[in-house]
Amino acid sequence: MVEICNEEIEFLRRRVNDKAIQKPTHDGEIEFNVQYKSTLMPENLDSTSMALEEFEKSEKVTFSAYVGWLKYLVVGFLARSERSFAWLKMVLSRFKCLRYLKRILTGILMRLKGVQQKITMLLINAYRSITSKLNAKPLVSKKEGLLPIRNIDFESLPIISVIIVSYNQAVYLEDAIQSVLEQNYPKLNLIIVDGESTDGSVEIIERYREYFSTVIIEPDEGQSDALNKGFQCATGDIMNWLCSDDLLAPQSLFNIGDTFTKHRVDLVVGGCKRIRGKERTTLYDHHSFFPLEKTVRLSAKDILKFIRSWQKGNYFFQPELFFSQKVWERSGASVRKNLYYGMDYDLVLRFALAGASIRRIPEVIGISRIHEQQKTQSDEMYLYQFEGMMRDYKRMFQSLPVA
Numbered sequence: 001m002v003e004i005c006n007e008e009i010e011f012l013r014r015r016v017n018d019k020a021i022q023k024p025t026h027d028g029e030i031e032f033n034v035q036y037k038s039t040l041m042p043e044n045l046d047s048t049s050m051a052l053e054e055f056e057k058s059e060k061v062t063f064s065a066y067v068g069w070l071k072y073l074v075v076g077f078l079a080r081s082e083r084s085f086a087w088l089k090m091v092l093s094r095f096k097c098l099r100y101l102k103r104i105l106t107g108i109l110m111r112l113k114g115v116q117q118k119i120t121m122l123l124i125n126a127y128r129s130i131t132s133k134l135n136a137k138p139l140v141s142k143k144e145g146l147l148p149i150r151n152i153d154f155e156s157l158p159i160i161s162v163i164i165v166s167y168n169q170a171v172y173l174e175d176a177i178q179s180v181l182e183q184n185y186p187k188l189n190l191i192i193v194d195g196e197s198t199d200g201s202v203e204i205i206e207r208y209r210e211y212f213s214t215v216i217i218e219p220d221e222g223q224s225d226a227l228n229k230g231f232q233c234a235t236g237d238i239m240n241w242l243c244s245d246d247l248l249a250p251q252s253l254f255n256i257g258d259t260f261t262k263h264r265v266d267l268v269v270g271g272c273k274r275i276r277g278k279e280r281t282t283l284y285d286h287h288s289f290f291p292l293e294k295t296v297r298l299s300a301k302d303i304l305k306f307i308r309s310w311q312k313g314n315y316f317f318q319p320e321l322f323f324s325q326k327v328w329e330r331s332g333a334s335v336r337k338n339l340y341y342g343m344d345y346d347l348v349l350r351f352a353l354a355g356a357s358i359r360r361i362p363e364v365i366g367i368s369r370i371h372e373q374q375k376t377q378s379d380e381m382y383l384y385q386f387e388g389m390m391r392d393y394k395r396m397f398q399s400l401p402v403a
Helices: 002-019 051-056 059-093 096-134 170-181 201-207 223-233 252-263 300-304 325-330 343-353 382-399
Strands: 160-166 188-194 214-217 238-243 267-276 281-286 295-297 321-324 357-370
Touching (some): 002 300, 188 201, 238 252, 252 357, 281 357, 300 343, 321 325
Antiparallel strands (some): 238 321
């Protein structure tokens, strides 16, 4: 584990140095309490029951994943070429004598950008077509309209806590609230934590106050602090949080609750639809690399490979993953308060270290929105925090007694 941390630290340092990224002021030390260390079972640090090994046993799912990996490879290339175009235009703009050349190249780049968009849409449509055939499963009964088509025992459904964290995103907040309420889930524990927004968010919250189990409107120290306040009030057997610019997909709580009830796992993951802006333009559907409808163990070793695995899209977008209250308690029962970026990654890694089991379902669970006002990672300042996290985990692993 220490060796993996060293490798990732080196990968992250190279990325930081190559891009000359300015170090953020919010980086800080991560502390591990004694109670959390006691949950780190040796078999979880060197588990042979890795999700990847189980995954490779399923030819059908492996084919789906290969298509997904190809999609991420191409989309990642296109994104990098976009940045390269922007860099080239910036360089040319500094030389007045090359203005004419800049106009010519800009015209060429614009045409290439149009080709890029067409190729991207072709890839996305092909991916959707293949995955829909592999994972085809109806979500909603036409006859009932609002009820899921799964054969569900409504009496046995668990309480699900959803914490919405909000700060100055009134333009999206009401959509997020409605996406939860429209689930019509009978055992919903809905909590909202707002950091005293000044853009009309508080007025929106007041309109829906009667639907919330808990409303907290007060200053906080950032998203992680707000999440911890919300989770302290949560009463659900199953939990997750929803950023105020994201959404839950229709029927997702029924699908999540049903899966937890039938399979008694620690984590359930579905798909995540990526959309752009207020108009909700669909970009693509994300699915993790776990085998479909199989229960496997999370691999801490693989999750530690942040650059080599997590960044490739093998794992999760935050809205698509729900977890049990028991694994939350086993993993420290808090989100790291000092983390500005990557608090979801850190939490999933702690789930893995605590021996979490996971089951993937085919339904889309969350909807993640891309927009200009979000906490961006385009400057890649988050790499500093991930390097700090890797150093802290390395120190922790070194402090553990050798078996």
